[in-house]
Amino acid sequence: MKSVDYDYDVAVIGGGPGGYVAALRAAQLGLRTALVEQADLGGICLNWGCIPTKALLRSADVLRLIRSADRYGVAVGAPVADLSAMVARSRKVASELQRGVAYLLKKNGVEVIHARASLGGAGSVRLENVPDSAHARSFQAAHVILATGARARVLPGLDPDPGSVWYYREALSPGFLPPRMVVIGAGAIGVEFASFYHALGVQVHIVEMADRVLPPEDEEISRHVAAALSKQGMELHLGARMIGSQRAGGVWRIQLQGGVRTLEAEVVLVAAGIVGNHEDLGLERTAVRVERSHVVTDALGATHEPGVYAIGDLAGAPWLAHKASHEAVACVEAIAGGEPHPLDVMRIPACTYSHPQVAHVGLTEAQARARGRAVRVGRFPFTANGKAIALGDTEGFVKVVMDAESGELLGAHMVGAEVTEMIQGYAVAMGLEATEEDLMQTVFPHPTQSEAMHEAVLSAYERALHL
Numbered sequence: 001m002k003s004v005d006y007d008y009d010v011a012v013i014g015g016g017p018g019g020y021v022a023a024l025r026a027a028q029l030g031l032r033t034a035l036v037e038q039a040d041l042g043g044i045c046l047n048w049g050c051i052p053t054k055a056l057l058r059s060a061d062v063l064r065l066i067r068s069a070d071r072y073g074v075a076v077g078a079p080v081a082d083l084s085a086m087v088a089r090s091r092k093v094a095s096e097l098q099r100g101v102a103y104l105l106k107k108n109g110v111e112v113i114h115a116r117a118s119l120g121g122a123g124s125v126r127l128e129n130v131p132d133s134a135h136a137r138s139f140q141a142a143h144v145i146l147a148t149g150a151r152a153r154v155l156p157g158l159d160p161d162p163g164s165v166w167y168y169r170e171a172l173s174p175g176f177l178p179p180r181m182v183v184i185g186a187g188a189i190g191v192e193f194a195s196f197y198h199a200l201g202v203q204v205h206i207v208e209m210a211d212r213v214l215p216p217e218d219e220e221i222s223r224h225v226a227a228a229l230s231k232q233g234m235e236l237h238l239g240a241r242m243i244g245s246q247r248a249g250g251v252w253r254i255q256l257q258g259g260v261r262t263l264e265a266e267v268v269l270v271a272a273g274i275v276g277n278h279e280d281l282g283l284e285r286t287a288v289r290v291e292r293s294h295v296v297t298d299a300l301g302a303t304h305e306p307g308v309y310a311i312g313d314l315a316g317a318p319w320l321a322h323k324a325s326h327e328a329v330a331c332v333e334a335i336a337g338g339e340p341h342p343l344d345v346m347r348i349p350a351c352t353y354s355h356p357q358v359a360h361v362g363l364t365e366a367q368a369r370a371r372g373r374a375v376r377v378g379r380f381p382f383t384a385n386g387k388a389i390a391l392g393d394t395e396g397f398v399k400v401v402m403d404a405e406s407g408e409l410l411g412a413h414m415v416g417a418e419v420t421e422m423i424q425g426y427a428v429a430m431g432l433e434a435t436e437e438d439l440m441q442t443v444f445p446h447p448t449q450s451e452a453m454h455e456a457v458l459s460a461y462e463r464a465l466h467l
């Protein structure tokens with residue numbers, strides 16, 4: 001589909017897991033491809049999201065393990081947590097991966113332009129802040145993919161401030177460890193940061209408007225996580241709306257609805273949603289539609305303007321890196337004339353790397369019932385799993401929601417150690433439309449925590465062996 005009238009066949013704006021994967025795939029397919037990134041390759045995910053948070057959470061895990069070393073017959077002194085060393089490691093991990101993305105793009109022949117881009121109209125890309133004077137200030141591309149991502153929603157009265165109001169960027173590069181912290185929002189990001197800072201000794205309050213933590217999760221999972229966080233010593237304020245905030249003498253006073261409770265803390269960490277980066281992209285010069293800060297697209301990323309596409313966080317929920325990358329590949333393959341399968345949102349696994357970890361794919365039990373499905377539910381606790389007992393970490397369980405009539409796996413939900421590494425087994429099963437018979441006949445290696453996945457399916461049919 002190469003066109004000689006354009007400078008590029010495909011131009012991608014934004015180099016996150018949506019944009020850089022789109023550029024790589026386009027180049028693989030032989031399309032002349034440019035990628036414009038205004039900040040760091042890898043986007044939020046590599047630089048300020050998925051990866052650096054997991055690096056910090058790894059430090060917290062190591063700390064917890066060393067603190068419990070005597071349970072394993074290992075005597076060590078009291079560990080000392082060095083926040084700045086943890087942050088330095090996390091930043092190093094991010095920059096290492098960033099260099100990897102740059103290498104891949106170069107190797108595949110993608111032209112990377114470090115600049116800010118906007119649309120001059122369909123097919124026309126304008127550049128600002130171009131450091132390299134050799135670069136033109138605009139170019140033409142047959143297809144333009146918008147992958148500009150999203151940013152944290154800033155709450156009124158709580159502007160980002162490294163000294164006292166942290167959004168994810170500040171929370172990932174803290175200059176100090178506050179004695180007390182109020183985390184606003186108990187979604188995945190809020191709960192992950194709460195887990196990290198609590199492990200380091202910060203007194204943590206979590207405020208959440210919904211009546212449970214991790215609201216998109218199955219209710220049983222939310223209940224388990226809430227109990228676990230409370231048991232660890234965090235204070236949860238659920239069904240609570242912040243109605244006021246004042247700071248005096250270096251201390252924030254956060255009022256919760258009804259004036260029932262005022263929380264005090266040196267730092268407020270806000271994780272209360274995100275908004276799409278759709279401004280200043282020149283969309284007004286196109287027919288692209290924006291609804292609730294996200295660009296409206298069809299299942300393969302096409303917007304209302306022919307030749308302009310949007311993928312990843314900019315195109316709406318779920319705000320996950322792997323969703324962005326999959327949309328990228330499908331979008332580019334469609335541009336190249338292929339017939340890719342659109343992404344099935346129900347089959348996108350989602351993970352939270354809190355302590356304990358949480359993972360799910362598919363429908364919750366309540367969602368399945370609300371859709372009129374007759375369900376069989378199976379559960380298996382890690383307290384009955386040999387590997388978990390040997391590891392000394394038996395917290396949590398696996399839950400499956402099966403269609404009572406067809407035996408189809410409708411949803412799978414897990415909480416416990418390293419469940420984020422296990423959920424993919426169920427995602428593959430769902431993708432292959434596995435039934436209960438297929439799952440029961442699958443051989444799971446022993447001893448592994450994954451045996452709990454087998455037993456959960458067996459338990460849905462009253463056949464669990466180790467309960």
Ligand SMILES: Cc1cc2nc3c(=O)[nH]c(=O)nc-3n(C[C@H](O)[C@H](O)[C@H](O)COP(=O)(O)OP(=O)(O)OC[C@H]3O[C@@H](n4cnc5c(N)ncnc54)[C@H](O)[C@@H]3O)c2cc1C
Nearest residue numbers: 014016018038043044045049050117149312313319320321
């Ligand atoms: C703290 C945190 C933890 C997270 N953890 C996870 C996780 O564990 N797993 C997961 O799946 N997801 C996680 N996410 C979400 C994940 O980071 C996003 O879903 C993902 O980064 C979206 O990818 P994207 O390519 O759409 O956008 P982004 O990664 O946001 O990339 C957009 C890029 O576009 C660039 N850009 C914007 N405007 C312009 C312009 N005009 N010109 C040029 N460049 C521009 C930006 O600089 C940026 O680099 C996390 C997010 C946060 C904040």
